Amino acid sequence: DTGVSQNPRHKITKRGQNVTFRCDPISEHNRLYWYRQTLGQGPEFLTYFQNEAQLEKSRLLSDRFSAERPKGSFSTLEIQRTEQGDSAMYLCASSPEGLTPSSGANVLTFGAGSRLTVL
Amino acid sequence: DQQVKQNSPSLSVQEGRISILNCDYTNSMFDYFLWYKKYPAEGPTFLISISSIKDKNEDGRFTVFLNKSAKHLSLHIVPSQPGDSAVYFCAARTSYDKVIFGPGTSLSVIP
16 A cells, blocks of 8 residues: 555646646545645645546636546546646545544545646 | 634644644534644645544544534644644544545644
8 A cells, every 4th residue: 555646746837738637546445535725724625536426526626627537546637727826735635435434533545745836 | 614714823832731723613514523734745644533423532642622512623732742843734524525624723842
């Protein structure tokens, strides 16, 4: 188990370009989450998947953002026509489905994040 | 609408003393609460959690207290150590397995 892997770790792009981030979750986890974090804020929920089905999308996810998980394993988050306001850390996390944890158990395992800077 | 609130952006504590981080929430349907710790340039890492049917959970130096009537939880760290310096996020899980985070509290433990 290598944990949640995110690539690339850093991406610098010019405004108007498209960028894509990839997340490889823990293999036995069928729930996958995307969050965005800006300076001084907590992780903001963007979307999540159960296997390949996208269960919910936040209103933060404008039509320039699209997330996929085509085979229920890795996921991609694409941002089209990037804007400076898209600069943030994009975090991926995974979880087993339908977890009913006893107190003390974790729910989300995060990757190290992909930092986007839009110039 | 911010469903999970951490009203103290920062906290400084002397090494060896108690650190108390507070969190308030608005949604009574949250069934599970978690604390995550984050260092710069890393993803959040899990620290401790509590089910909504409990009022206290302890793990070593870390204790989480839950007051459902007040919709309030707190994280106690005793004794605080310099390595505890990080940003701490309170998080809450909905019945649909979505986890909502607060804005975080930056803890500095002074040697």
